[in-house]
Amino acid sequence: xxxxxxxxxxxxxxxxxxxxxxxxxxxxxxxxxxxxxxxxxxxxxxxxxxxxxxxxxxxxxxxxxxxxxxxxxxxxxxxxxxxxxxxxxxxxxxxxxxxxxxxxxxxxxxxxxxxxxxxxxxxxxxxxxxxxxxxxxxxxxxxxxxxxxxxxx
Amino acid sequence: xxxxxxxxxxxxxxxxxxxxxxxxxxxxxxxxxxxxxxxxxxxxxxxxxxxxxxxxxxxxxxxxxxxxxxxxxxxxxxxxxxxxxxxxxxxxxxxxxxxxxxxxxxxxxxxxxxxxxxxxxxxxxxxxxxxxxxxxxxxxxxxxxxxxxxxxxxxxxxxxxxxxxxxxxxxxxxxxxxxxxxxxxxxxxxxxxxxxxxxxxxxxxxxxxxxxxxxxxxxxxxxxxxxxxxxxxxxxxxxxxxxxxxxxxxxxxxxxxxxxxxxxxxxxxxxxxxxxxxxxxxxxxxxxxxxxxxxxxxxxxxxxxxxxxxxxxxxxxxxxxxxxxxxxxxxxxxxxxxxxxxxxxxxxxxxxxxxxxxxxxxxxxxxxxxxxxxxxxxxxxxxxxxxxxxxxxxxxxxxxxxxxxxxxxxxxxxxxxxxxxxxxxxxxxxxxxxxxxxxxxxxxxxxxxxxxxxxxxxxxxxxxxxxxxxxxxxxxxxxxxxxxxxxxxxxxxxxxxxxxxxxxxxxxxxxxxxxxxxxxxxxxxxxxxxxxxxxxxxxxxxxxxxxxxxxxxxxxxxxxxxxxxxxxxxxxxxxxxxxxxxxxxxxxxxxxxxxxxxxxxxxxxxxxxxxxxxxxxxxxxxxxxxxxxxxxxxxxxxxxxxxxxxxxxxxxxxxxxxxxxxxxxxxxxxxxxxxxxxxxxxxxxxxxxxxxxxxxxxxxxx
Numbered sequence: 001x002x003x004x005x006x007x008x009x010x011x012x013x014x015x016x017x018x019x020x021x022x023x024x025x026x027x028x029x030x031x032x033x034x035x036x037x038x039x040x041x042x043x044x045x046x047x048x049x050x051x052x053x054x055x056x057x058x059x060x061x062x063x064x065x066x067x068x069x070x071x072x073x074x075x076x077x078x079x080x081x082x083x084x085x086x087x088x089x090x091x092x093x094x095x096x097x098x099x100x101x102x103x104x105x106x107x108x109x110x111x112x113x114x115x116x117x118x119x120x121x122x123x124x125x126x127x128x129x130x131x132x133x134x135x136x137x138x139x140x141x142x143x144x145x146x147x148x149x150x151x152x153x
Numbered sequence: 154x155x156x157x158x159x160x161x162x163x164x165x166x167x168x169x170x171x172x173x174x175x176x177x178x179x180x181x182x183x184x185x186x187x188x189x190x191x192x193x194x195x196x197x198x199x200x201x202x203x204x205x206x207x208x209x210x211x212x213x214x215x216x217x218x219x220x221x222x223x224x225x226x227x228x229x230x231x232x233x234x235x236x237x238x239x240x241x242x243x244x245x246x247x248x249x250x251x252x253x254x255x256x257x258x259x260x261x262x263x264x265x266x267x268x269x270x271x272x273x274x275x276x277x278x279x280x281x282x283x284x285x286x287x288x289x290x291x292x293x294x295x296x297x298x299x300x301x302x303x304x305x306x307x308x309x310x311x312x313x314x315x316x317x318x319x320x321x322x323x324x325x326x327x328x329x330x331x332x333x334x335x336x337x338x339x340x341x342x343x344x345x346x347x348x349x350x351x352x353x354x355x356x357x358x359x360x361x362x363x364x365x366x367x368x369x370x371x372x373x374x375x376x377x378x379x380x381x382x383x384x385x386x387x388x389x390x391x392x393x394x395x396x397x398x399x400x401x402x403x404x405x406x407x408x409x410x411x412x413x414x415x416x417x418x419x420x421x422x423x424x425x426x427x428x429x430x431x432x433x434x435x436x437x438x439x440x441x442x443x444x445x446x447x448x449x450x451x452x453x454x455x456x457x458x459x460x461x462x463x464x465x466x467x468x469x470x471x472x473x474x475x476x477x478x479x480x481x482x483x484x485x486x487x488x489x490x491x492x493x494x495x496x497x498x499x500x501x502x503x504x505x506x507x508x509x510x511x512x513x514x515x516x517x518x519x520x521x522x523x524x525x526x527x528x529x530x531x532x533x534x535x536x537x538x539x540x541x542x543x544x545x546x547x548x549x550x551x552x553x554x555x556x557x558x559x560x561x562x563x564x565x566x567x568x569x570x571x572x573x574x575x576x577x578x579x580x581x582x583x584x585x586x587x588x589x590x591x592x593x594x595x596x597x598x599x600x601x602x603x604x605x606x607x608x609x610x611x612x613x614x615x616x617x618x619x620x621x622x623x624x625x626x627x628x629x630x631x632x633x634x635x636x637x638x639x640x641x642x643x644x645x646x647x648x649x650x651x652x653x654x655x656x657x658x659x660x661x662x663x664x665x666x667x668x669x670x671x672x673x674x675x676x677x678x679x680x681x682x683x684x685x686x687x688x689x690x691x692x693x694x695x696x697x698x699x700x701x702x703x704x705x706x707x708x709x710x711x712x713x714x715x716x717x718x719x720x721x722x723x724x725x726x727x728x729x730x731x732x733x734x735x736x737x738x739x740x741x742x743x744x745x746x747x748x749x750x751x752x753x754x755x756x757x758x759x760x761x762x763x764x765x766x767x768x769x770x771x772x773x774x775x776x777x778x779x780x781x782x783x784x785x786x787x788x789x790x791x792x793x794x795x796x797x798x799x800x801x802x803x804x805x806x807x808x809x810x811x812x813x814x815x816x817x818x819x820x821x822x823x824x825x826x827x828x829x830x831x832x833x834x835x836x837x838x839x840x841x842x843x844x845x846x847x848x849x850x851x852x853x854x855x
Contacts, residue, residue, distance in 0.1 A: 034359040035352015040565040044788035075352030082351040091346040098214025099349035100533025129797040136765030139797040145566040
């Protein structure tokens with residue numbers, strides 16, 4: 001066990017955990033940030049996606065010891081009022097069925113749009129195909145990313 | 154119940170769910186707050202003009218938490234912006250059929266929900282009529298408002314909520330003419346969109362309680378093994394571990410965090426012994442072949458003289474289709490919270506059958522069901538997996554043993570290898586055609602592994618063929634199975650619709666014309682009982698043909714499929730295009746008759762999602778076994794469909810004014826057949842086994 005100081009959603013947190021504990025479980029079990037979801041634990045489904053210094057990463061395979069001073073953003077901190085263009089687009093397009101994967105989808109989409117504010121259809125599909133939606137809301141995820149792209153800038 | 158305290162004063166409507174004909178009663182808010190009235194309402198109107206509607210059925214992504222309140226709000230002329238929805242907890246004295254399964258919630262509750270809304274509206278009008286001294290018939294309602302045009306008087310529902318609450322509810326109330334619906338049929342967004350998009354704790358896995366322990370369980374690694382001995386010393390010595398307990402064939406590692414429990418589980422030394430055959434997929438293939446020819450069959454339906462028909466046939470078509478086991482793979486793995494106290498049990502988590510969860514936990518703990526509460530969380534998918542209560546029972550076992558509140562968490566590997574799969578089935582179809590290409594005989598034998606009856610003997614084409622025999626053979630296996638979204642029909646529909654395509658081709662007829670002719674025959678001179686609505690089936694077939702421009706579209710190969718399941722009818726046309734010499738699934742046109750569409754947005758997605766689910770599992774889904782152990786344990790081995798693999802899905806609803814007949818499952822069954830038949834048109838190769846990706850015809854394609 002060791003004490004890790006983390007910067008999450010622009011707040012300072014600390015957690016006394018084993019160094020190999022994935023960031024996902026520190027967020028969920030130690031810090032009460034349960035918006036980031038567990039889906040597979042092996043970086044196959046994307047439900048656990050968070051931002052590390054603005055880049056999308058899979059928190060289920062990211063040991064807390066490797067986070068260091070990087071700034072972590074979770075779905076809870078994507079925007080203060082839940083009004084990030086991607087979050088708004090997700091509501092407007094009415095994407096969610098069960099909703100479980102959507103935090104990861106939204107975080108992936110937000111990172112994609114940060115990198116490519118006006119993605120082509122192919123770039124959206126390539127950027128989002130790492131995230132599984134078991135309900136099959138892919139058509140709407142694709143549409144919502146397009147809608148969000150019109151809201152950004 | 155939470156809503157009583159939140160609303161303070163106003164109109165509360167109580168309904169007796171166990172007797173749909175009983176009159177609703179108005180319940181005094183004060184008595185509810187004091188706990189002296191058994192509050193069985195799912196509708197309240199506060200003096201603050203906020204309408205609160207309880208949705209008693211578990212929400213697993215089918216949209217019930219949005220659709221149920223819409224029906225109440227429609228009859229009430231509510232302003233949707235002022236409606237709050239609350240998930241009801243298990244209360245079998247108040248609610249009926251608190252189950253998510255069989256696409257049955259909306260058909261079951263449609264009348265009840267409408268009556269609830271209409272009754273509340275009636276009472277508000279009566280209260281206003283008395284106060285304003287005007288005839289009730291002159292008062293109109295809209296958007297949470299009461300209006301008397303002649304006098305210019307108007308008020309909000311909130312202003313009359315208390316007065317309405319003092320009246321007696323009528324036994325009969327007039328429902329709206331369905332043609333005047335304003336909210337029903339519109340697109341209403343999921344009521345939990347904001348919470349989902351901001352990461353609020355909604356799901357079972359998100360439930361935390363002060364002092365709660367975590368448990369990760371080691372179950373036998375193969376179906377057919379039982380526990381022999383456990384050495385848990387090393388696991389117990391690991392950081393954060395509170396205890397290791399054993400029950401039945403399971404060993405639970407209990408500790409202070411998920412990760413610590415997961416790591417400590419790896420340190421368990423467990424010996425197992427054989428309790429039953431350790432089956433492999435090769436065994437299953439052999440069992441299928443053997444039972445197909447030599448099994449003791451149970452006759453499911455028989456019409457006419459099949460032997461005579463086949464003897465006199467000008468042409469006989471025979472084909473076999475096979476489908477593998479499938480895990481459900483809801484993205485939220487199984488989990489449940491239990492606190493077995495000295496005076497009762499608290500259960501919290503994702504379950505499609507809260508009542509079953511309680512019944513099973515009552516058996517384990519010895520408490521009467523009244524001493525057990527079940528709080529239903531939002532659920533990260535279900536697909537039938539959460540109809541079982543095994544994971545709830547585990548939580549109760551562990552909590553009872555460690556005398557603490559416990560949340561049992563399944564890892565993805567646990568979830569995929571832990572059983573209760575879609576059963577594997579093999580079908581043999583035989584068809585007899587006379588010299589005119591008329592279908593005079595039809596045989597279907599289904600051999601299932603823990604499938605129960607793997608046929609749906611009264612579905613089409615039954616009723617349209619004079620000489621018909623449908624039977625089945627069962628193999629009992631240690632591999633556990635259970636309902637999987639659209640049970641049985643999720644693979645039977647594909648096999649049957651592909652076979653009918655083969656028969657139509659052999660008869661030299663267009664696949665759609667061939668089916669329509671059979672349906673006309675079922676109508677004019679039915680062979681035995683016809684237990685589906687022939688006209689509704691014909692209507693979706695014709696709509697799909699029209700919308701897909703069947704047979705006339707250039708550049709694509711079209712395949713047809715139609716199925717009746719869970720009271721609804723769906724026809725689909727799959728469209729495959731050849732791109733660089735490879736067949737690519739481009740589009741699926743779906744024509745759907747689920748009766749009145751309540752929420753256009755939710756329903757459209759339910760169909761698209763059902764098609765994606767059906768296509769994805771038909772293409773890629775495969776679970777195989779070696780020595781009783783699943784070969785696939787996570788999404789790296791078990792392939793789920795992704796965004797880059799989906800076809801477009803073009804959805805059309807039949808507008809026939811029939812009361813809703815359910816939509817959670819019916820779009821899935823026809824998908825596999827639409828794909829297989831379109832693929833055949835493009836390549837002249839039949840896909841007779843799932844997953845398609847493993848078929849010879851697909852080798853080297855993708």
